[in-house]
Amino acid sequence: MAGTNSERELLAEGPAIILVEPQLGENIGMVARAMANFGLAELRLVNPRDGWPSEKAQAAAAKADHVIEGTKVFATLEEAVADLNFVYATTARQRDGFKQVRSPVVAAETLRQRFVAGEKTGILFGRERWGLTNEEVALADEIVTFPVNPAFASLNIAQAVLLMSYEWMKSGMEDVAATPFQAVDQKPATKEQLFGFFEQIEEALDARNYFHPPTKVPKMIDNLRAVLSRPGFTEPEISVLRGVITSLDQFARRWKKGEAPAKQTGKGHGDGADEE
Amino acid sequence: MAGTNSERELLAEGPAIILVEPQLGENIGMVARAMANFGLAELRLVNPRDGWPSEKAQAAAAKADHVIEGTKVFATLEEAVADLNFVYATTARQRDGFKQVRSPVVAAETLRQRFVAGEKTGILFGRERWGLTNEEVALADEIVTFPVNPAFASLNIAQAVLLMSYEWMKSGMEDVAATPFQAVDQKPATKEQLFGFFEQIEEALDARNYFHPPTKVPKMIDNLRAVLSRPGFTEPEISVLRGVITSLDQFARRWKKGEAPAKQTGKGHGDGADEE
Numbered sequence A, B: 001m002a003g004t005n006s007e008r009e010l011l012a013e014g015p016a017i018i019l020v021e022p023q024l025g026e027n028i029g030m031v032a033r034a035m036a037n038f039g040l041a042e043l044r045l046v047n048p049r050d051g052w053p054s055e056k057a058q059a060a061a062a063k064a065d066h067v068i069e070g071t072k073v074f075a076t077l078e079e080a081v082a083d084l085n086f087v088y089a090t091t092a093r094q095r096d097g098f099k100q101v102r103s104p105v106v107a108a109e110t111l112r113q114r115f116v117a118g119e120k121t122g123i124l125f126g127r128e129r130w131g132l133t134n135e136e137v138a139l140a141d142e143i144v145t146f147p148v149n150p151a152f153a154s155l156n157i158a159q160a161v162l163l164m165s166y167e168w169m170k171s172g173m174e175d176v177a178a179t180p181f182q183a184v185d186q187k188p189a190t191k192e193q194l195f196g197f198f199e200q201i202e203e204a205l206d207a208r209n210y211f212h213p214p215t216k217v218p219k220m221i222d223n224l225r226a227v228l229s230r231p232g233f234t235e236p237e238i239s240v241l242r243g244v245i246t247s248l249d250q251f252a253r254r255w256k257k258g259e260a261p262a263k264q265t266g267k268g269h270g271d272g273a274d275e276e
Helices: A025-037 A055-060 A065-070 A077-081 A104-116 A134-138 A157-171 A191-206 A214-229 A235-248 B025-037 B055-060 B065-070 B077-081 B104-116 B134-138 B157-171 B191-206 B214-229 B235-248
Strands: A016-020 A043-046 A072-074 A086-090 A121-125 A142-144 B016-020 B043-046 B072-074 B086-090 B121-125 B142-144
Touching (some): A016 A025, A016 A077, A016 A157, A025 A043, A025 A055, A025 A065, A025 A157, A043 A065, A104 A142, A104 A157, A121 A157, A157 B157, B016 B025, B016 B077, B016 B157, B025 B043, B025 B055, B025 B065, B025 B157, B043 B065, B043 B077, B072 B077, B086 B104, B104 B121, B104 B142, B104 B157, B121 B157, B191 B214
Parallel strands (some): A016 A043, A016 A121, A043 A072, A086 A142, B016 B121, B086 B121, B086 B142
């Protein structure tokens, strides 16, 4: 569930999100939530139709209280951007003006560079039904637009804010391949460990006359070792697999097929390395 | 407003989006809309709480009818992924298993490579309240997780689907800086055009004794030319500016300040290149 967690760092910096004449409190709340998800905090409203504060916005914000409480309301767009140095306008349609058009990735990188340089920036989002007027776009420095399905191009404002907020967050990462948590760190197996596993499984198979006829034995061993080599098993994975072979290597089943007294999950993953 | 447009290409390919035990029809509808926005079309539901079809989903889908109509329902996750070759599980929290954890960018690139190679792929999204179980995550090949504000980390499923769909769309672009439309193409000005503008403005200023005292004239001209050079004006921009100077260069105002008979916008942008 959504919520703030006082033990974890609360990111709250970066461009102001400026909603021009938003109509529904729910949308304002979802915008606040999207901003909070990706570390933005400064929300400005120009002439919101249903006034401010808004209970519907509060409810839809899913505890993004720091964004909702800090929201500022302005009578005009000119006042809302007065203290900013650089402003993007979001729009889904081509305008006649001279302004440069940027992708969200490029816009976020530009906003990040200006943020690092100490500039104040903002991003304009238009009304639910028809976006920004040409006069409003003209107040911005550049345009940002989203790469969308040509036949289904319209994003709602909460979605558009989510994507720009997400790109803002990514623009601050050294590496877009980084993740907030990683797989459990596993030591790669050594060749000795892999060969030990080959030896175990081949011995158990040999005891059951698997390698037959003798002329095919070298090829069978080749194939088996290729199958077991390709995944590049880690040390704990080899440990899991050796436990499986040890169990299968018992002389007889304890129960006949389909008669096990308790359900066996059949999923080896995550069973730990203590099976051998 | 959202809607399909038969004149424009409808993208409908790529990984299946698989919602495990979704509760609210509204969320399923918003997922369908997000998928349509970024060219995905194959929605699968595992055991949806309120059944299927859903009027609420249809309403929230904002005319993503091709997604809603093609939605398939499965009793179990195993059945829902049975025909797929490679599956990601989305999760916001670290799991104990051995699975690799990927960022959305890397996951989308992997899905794109597998799509190009003819594989069928899917992405799992968990329940609204508590996501996917460990057993469900275990059915996937790898994990994908989002870079979020540590203190405000929870995305709703429509937001999570939106981000993965957006990254899927971007993974098919040659250049993430590309935009669906561009600024009006403008010829860069030649130096001759720039120098002609210098000459015009300097002559008009000289006629008003702007360049004063004589010892400072070279520095004043240097500074003025530096200000006018830095923006790298295009040919139509120079044309607009020459029109402005021509107008200002009239000997007298036609009306006193504040007495203009009609409001002047004062915004030179976008006024066209026919002013000179």
